[in-house]
Structures are given as structure tokens and as C-alpha cells.
Amino acid sequence: MKIKIVLVSLCFSIYLNAQENKEIVNQIEILYKESLTNGKSYNWLDRLSNQIGGRLSGSLNAERAIQWAEEELNSLSLDSVWLQAVMVPKWVRGTFEYANIESSPGNTINVNICALGGSIATPSIGLRANVVEVKGIDNLAQLGEEKIKGKIVFFNGTMQSNQVDGFDAYAAAVNQRYSGAAEAAKYGAVAVIVRSLNFRLDNYPHTGVMSYGDLPLNKRIPAAAISTNHAELLSSMLTLNPKLRFFIKQSCKNYPDVKSYNVIAQIKGSESPENIILVGAHLDSWDLGDGAHDDGAGVVQSMEVLRLLRFKNFRPKNTIRLVLFANEENGLMGAKAYAESVKKKKETHLLALESDTGGFTPRGFSFDTRDKYFNKILSWKPYFKPYFIHLFEQKGSGADVNLLKGNAMVLAGLRTDSQRYFTHHHSEMDTFDQINKRELELGAATMAALVYLSDQLGLE
């Protein structure tokens, strides 16, 4: 009974609110309609994905993407566009990787693997060893050096399908990819093979960053991801023949850091230009696909936010700034450089909003902010209702804007439908043809609406 009364009150408030701010309701409708009918995001993403492609930090393609973004932004009649220099890691995959399962001498089955970002190479003739399967890092201590030394550790932890939110399942499983090699090396493993972080059973290996922590150079071992289908195959073959051997060959290499850039653009505020509202995404991507979902979608959506806010010569009260961060995937050096410059210049950020969950149907936002600001934003929920945007939660923001903590009132991340994301993430499956135009455009409009509301109504 209580709930019914509360809900009726809420509906009444929505009605009142909409009545009281008809101008805002109309402006938000214009943002959505412009994005859906004349939006630029899809064509921009076509260009970035298909004409440039995968753009790992330090690569020529990353430079091409920076040049492209700068040119496009210069054509948008914004107040300023500039580059912020930053040193980034350069890791190169080299020749594509190769692996097989040898059940008896000469009897091999090829399987699909890819080196994890940051991994060292195998010896040039490859590496063949017995395999010990574990479900996660916690299992290593139980096995101990006796059972691990000289072997390849096969981390076969799965993304738990009972998790409703894909990102929760990812967060619970990513540790084996990031730290598996460093931990297994301590027990004398010669390499690690990690099950791809993918709900689906398919043949695509998914890369991603790994770290050796403080492991000395001479203790480091090669690390690769294996497709989920081949992880299943390896596991079932191991139960039949625990003595089988696994062969892996990869020629990836770490080079010295190279110079790259954050791409920055802004519309100057008419009333409080010193107050900044940031929208952003990361321009780098992994090298296997073309980075359409991760994070090409976020890049073009953030660019579209600025275009939408310039539509009909709208002049924001606060400065609206776009940052396309360098090197989110394997170092966060772009975000670090930007955060340092913000501290140095003592710039004030009202909101810093990142899009980095793929170009899928937007569901809402995740925030990292004080309750007071969060409650203010919650009061705007009725404005989002016609667009099926319902998710407003305090559950972190985005990897890049997170570094602005302490220098921004509200950190936020666009949240999209998470069910399909990990099919594509960090793999050959992350390509432009897997983008739905309307879903991408709805995401851009949803970001623009939050920026517009923050600018017009303020967060205090």
C-alpha cells in the first residue's frame, strides 16, 4: 500500500516537472531528434573504424586517428581545438600468434590464441610444455611449485553467466588476465594461457592489458588469451590426457615510450567559462578489430555531443570540453597527463562524463559523486523517461575520468546494455558492422542531454 502512494506521488512530480520546464523538455527532444535524423556519429565511426582501423598506442594508426579527430573537430565551428602531448607505451604484436595442442607426438590440433598486451615473446622457435589447468589465481598456491614448475598454466576461469550485468562478470574474472602471468611465474610456470573474457562460446581470442607487476625482467613469461571454444577443448582434452603438451609461439615486443596526444576541443561558456563540463572517450583501441565499440563509439558520441550543443547556435553557460584520451587500454597515460594539467591549472570540472561501454542501447549513467549532487541528478530522471533511460546509480564512472577524482564535482560514465559487449571486446569481433546506428545515436543524445541539464540547471 505504501509503495502505491509513493508511486502516485512520483508520477505527479514527473508531470509537474515537465510542465514547469517545458523549454528544457523541448530542447532535449531536439537533441534526440537531431541525433537520430541528422546525426554525424555513425558516419564518423565508419570513417574511424574502416578507413583507419585498430589504433593501439604508439602505432601509426593511433597517429592517423589523432590527425583525423583534430581535422573533424576543426570543421565543427567550436571555439578551440588543440593537442596535449603525452608519452605512451608502445607494444607491438608482431607476427600473428600460433598455438596447438599436442595430444601425442606429431598429433596436433591448432587453436586460436592472441598475445596479451604487454606480454613478452616466446623464444623464436616457440615453446612447448605440459599444461596445468586452474580456475583462478587462488588455485596456484594449492598446487604449489611442485605441480607448476616447467609447465604452462592454463587459467580457465569463466565469466559467470549468472551475473546479470556483464561488467560485474568481467570485473570478477579479469584478474587472471591482468595478473595471472606474474603470479604463475612465481611458481616457475613457463607461460600462461588465459581463457578469453567472453560469455559466448566462439573461436575468437580476446586480448587486453596484463602486467608483470614488480617481477624482474628475467622472470617474465609469455601470456596469451585462448578463445572460449578452444579453452573448452583444451580442458576436456586435459581430463583425458593430462600429459598433453601445448605449443605457443608469439613475437610481441615492448618498445620505449613514444610521443602521442590527447585531442581536446571546447565551446567556451557564456556565463562561467571557468567551469568545465567534460565529455570524453579514449581514441586508442586494441589492434585485433577496428575498435568500433571499444571505444570508437565513445569517441564519435562525445564529438557528437559538441556538435549537438552547437546546433541552432546554442551557447552554454559553462565551458563544454571534449577530451579524446590517448592510451586508455594499456597505460592510461593520456588520462594521467590530462588530470595533472587540471591540477596544475586548478581548473574546475562540474561534470566529467565518459562513454566507454560500447555503442549499444543506452540505459543510463553510473556516477561517482557526493549524494547531494547525485540527488540533484536523480531529480532529472523524468526528462529521460521518453528515451527509456532509467539507470542512475552510484557505481563508478570511467577509467579515464576517474583520474579527475577530487577535481570534479561529478564523475560519470554512460551505461549501455551490457549483454553483447563482451562478445566484441578486445577481439576481431569489434568491428563497425557490429554497430547499430540508432543505438549509437541514442547514446550520443543521452550524453548530450545530461550535459545540457548540468549546464542549464547546475549541479548545486
Next chain:
Amino acid sequence: MKIKIVLVSLCFSIYLNAQENKEIVNQIEILYKESLTNGKSYNWLDRLSNQIGGRLSGSLNAERAIQWAEEELNSLSLDSVWLQAVMVPKWVRGTFEYANIESSPGNTINVNICALGGSIATPSIGLRANVVEVKGIDNLAQLGEEKIKGKIVFFNGTMQSNQVDGFDAYAAAVNQRYSGAAEAAKYGAVAVIVRSLNFRLDNYPHTGVMSYGDLPLNKRIPAAAISTNHAELLSSMLTLNPKLRFFIKQSCKNYPDVKSYNVIAQIKGSESPENIILVGAHLDSWDLGDGAHDDGAGVVQSMEVLRLLRFKNFRPKNTIRLVLFANEENGLMGAKAYAESVKKKKETHLLALESDTGGFTPRGFSFDTRDKYFNKILSWKPYFKPYFIHLFEQKGSGADVNLLKGNAMVLAGLRTDSQRYFTHHHSEMDTFDQINKRELELGAATMAALVYLSDQLGLE
């Protein structure tokens, strides 16, 4: 300020509610986890889509689907499974259709078309005529018989991309497909070509039911859909050469009605077996794809609801009944027969829930009911929150259950994310490989949760 207070109260109610009904919270969690980890829906749909395929009313495949469903349901330890006989239309596509644009004699470009369901054939040598383009039925009167007689009318109304909800855009555009031929025939048109109802520009024609209304047999003209890309092509060629001719050849045919069946199964209620909670979907599909989204997804989700509710030997208070309706696509004869039997037997339906919006991420439900029942259901929203189910609106139910109006307290339809649906709908693109396993499973669990709540808490 008011909104903030209301929201705080709502959060408090959610908390209290969860505390008060921990058993229900736990049971719903079990339904979701079972569906996501051991669900049968995806494998069932693989079988229905890939082993049986498209199953248009009156076809051998429709019979095979009925037999398959009956067998599967018989293996689920339900209380009863039976078939309800019903006469259904039989329309057969015949040889695949063929069309081209002739810009000058002998100079032709092939385009992709498909006959609309219910259409007559062209003469066996095909039909060639000039084309007049209109945006919708309303344009016909302006042109008049003078400009239409002897020509092919090309209905080129688009699905409006500024509509956020795909179903709204469909509803606004479907009239040209359903009634275009009947209306154009009145002005002497010799055939109609209708732009496919698809947001996307691609090469696939989308079929769907059409009607000649009360037009006499000898006045009927052939009707076909054209792919969106080829509609754009035809339109732009017409602006350059209004005298171009269009050739169309199709051999579809209407046969006398044939016998088919609704497949029905139920778990008998332990307390009020006379009260029925219905879940359902339509087992027939169009013939171009394999009907995975429309409505294979709904079929296997509805079957899964019964399996989930039998899991751990749960015994519902009310009777839970599954109905797989025959002939939704081109006649609704299955739904009519079921509704008539309900009236005749004076059966009481508490809830009749249909799934017919594709196997995409579930967002909530659409209802057709009295405010009193709707408000009761709204009070259950907190139970759905962990599963990102947020949409509860009074906006119709589903084509089949709609015929139970007056004999059910609550009519409802599962609502899924609508952005991708019309890419697949009624076309070759509606195939099993376009199904996301987790999205399908979440839909089944969401339906099961509403059924469970209605059964345990009642709707009064």
C-alpha cells in the same frame, strides 16, 4: 525539492519491501539464475529455427513445429499437454519473386522484392508498367485516377527515425503495407510496391500481411515489398526518369483454409485451479527467414516459463497455462479459436502475457488493464530492479492475447529493446544466428518473474 523527497521515500519502500518479502526476492533470483545458467530456451530455439525453420500457417513446416512443441512439452512433467484444432489460411509464395527497373528498353537493374502475404500473383509472364511514387495512402486521392490508372503505385513512406520506440515508428508506417493495394486498386493501379518496414538501408525485402478489404476478386492487384536500398534507388531513378518502367513477377497463391492447431500445456493450480495465468507466443512465422525473433523467441521463452516454474517442484496456486498460438501472422485464427473456447467454457484468466517483440534484452511490460491492477503490478517494480527491468506502461499487450479482452483481468506483452527488431522482422534476416543467448534467457526469466508474482501475490 519535492521530487527528491519522493525518491528518497521510494528507495526506502524498496528496502522495506525487499525485507518484507525476502522469500520472493530469493525465488525470483532463482528463476533468473536458472534461466541464465541452465536455461533450455536457446537450445530449443536452435532446434526450432535451424531444424524446422520458417513455418507459415498451412505449411508442412508449421505442422512439424506443432509436433515438435508437443513432444518437448510432453517431456517437461507438466500436468497436461493438448492440441486445439483450428482452421487457418494457406498462402504460398511459390517461386521466388523477381523484379527490375527498366530505365530504357533492354536496360534493366535487378532489385529485391518479395510478395506481401495474401497477395495474388502477377500474370505468369510478369507485369511491366510505369511507376508513380507516393509517401502514403493519403497521397492517392491528390493524384487521382488520371495519374494512377495503369501504373504501379510505389509506396515509399519510411519508418520515421525520429521515433525513439521502433514499434511506434512501425505502427505509423504499416498502413501502406496492409491497405496500400486495396486503396491503390480503387484508382486503377495495376500493382503496388511497398518500401520495406526497416529503419536500416539494406538489400532485404520484408514481407508481412496485407488485405484487399472488401475489394472484389477481379479488382485485386499484386502487392510486393521492396528492400530499403532498392526503394531509395527506384526513387532517385524516378526523379531522373519519370517514364521508367518496373517489372515484377510473382507466383504466390491463396488456397482454401487447412486444419492446424494451438499447442496448449499447463501446470494445475494447487489452490485455485480454476484461475488461469496464461503465457504465450505464436508458433507460426513468415517463410523468408527461420522466424527466430518473430516469434520463435517468444515460443521458447513461454515454454521456459513453465519449465522454470516446475524447477524445484514449485506448485503454483493458480493454473499456469502455455498457449502457442497458430496463425498470428496472417489471420489470428489461433487466437480467435482460443478466445472463443475461453468464452464458451467461461474460464477466468488472471493474466495473459504474450512475448512477441523479439528475443532482445527485456525492458519491461506493456499492459492493457484497469488502473487498479496496473497499480498493483507497479508495486512490484522493486523486485525487477536487479534485472534492469524498468518499463511498465499501459500501452496494449500482444496481438494474440488481445482477443481475450473482457475475459482476463490483465493483458500484457513483454517489451524488449526495440532498436534492432525491424532489421530482422519478416525478412531473411530473422535467423537464429541473430539471437543473443543471454538476452533471450533474460526475457524468459522476466516473464517467469511476472507470472510468479501474479500467482503468489495476486492481482487484487
